Amino acid sequence: MKKILILLYILIYLNINAQEELDFFLNGISITDITSYGNEIWVATGGNGIFKYNKTTQSWVQYSTSKGNLQHDFFYCVAASKDLVWAGSTDGLFILDKKKDNWIKRKFGLGGQLSNWIRSLAYDKYENAVWIGRFKYLTKYSLKSKKYTDYDLTVKGDEKTNTIKCIQVDGDSTVWFGTEAGLHKYDKSKNLNRNGSITFYDNRFNYFNGEGEQVSISALLFERNFVWIGLDEFITPERPEFNLGGLYKYNKKNDWNRFDDSKGLTGNGILDIERTGNFLLASTYQFGKNTKEMYGRGLVLINRINGKVIPVTDERISKTINSIFFDGTFLWLGTDKGIIRINFFNKLAQWIKGDK
16 A cells, blocks of 8 residues: 555656646647747737736736737737837737837838738847838837838849848847848948848858758847758749758858758748757748648757757647747747747756657
């Protein structure tokens, strides 16, 4: 009887610790983006509005049409500052005044209705501004002057170089803008409207090793001497080399190291990337060239020191992970079925051990 009790105690202990490693929130809701400011986690969803999680009180607040406090439910991206939150939709930019707890909507005239599809947002703390990536055109909003400025990034008449997919601020001097047909690097010491302020990378001049017909940028991440660049995969029987996907490690000296399924990635399409210590995390997908649909392929760890790729195999984690966010303690995964919060450093050892 004593042995049975001891066994039950061990099983209960293991079960409790397993639960502590993974927490599940917003079950059944499609998550599109996650960010934070201070002790707040902000979440954009595809159909349920915007959520705020307070890490101090461990409580959630929902903004949606069902709650009567937001006039839209489908969002692609979210960014936050001390006083404001911005959320991008297919129908313009929504802005929350935190003090008033009230949302307003901003629409853009340049480019027509399609230009009001906001696909990427980035708050720039160095300039106290927010960068707004639209399906057509880039916009900068200065919180100091309260002025919106539009920019046309079109290169050589290719409209896809002006369709913004992702934005990342790289310190106080540089901002990167990923598009459907290449990557813009902006030197903030120069006027964005002037020649020479932007360096453009596509697959010409052996950028991205010259691979594929074109490169569609889906995710960006920086470390001291490298830029990690995630690409979309989009191939068909008629155009098998159109967008090959993959994850590139670029050292800013035109050396491009590509990771793909031949090096251990679970899919060549990249949904998002994040960094935690010596590891890069990437969520992947595979594009069905016949079905023309995306199939989530889960999460992988990449050791930034030796380049080893470790697929994460946990049946509790959805294969479609649209957003990855690390808050310094917890890893937040925004999936097609809700949020998974992981006590990352506890779980990391198990993932690495399981790969051996």
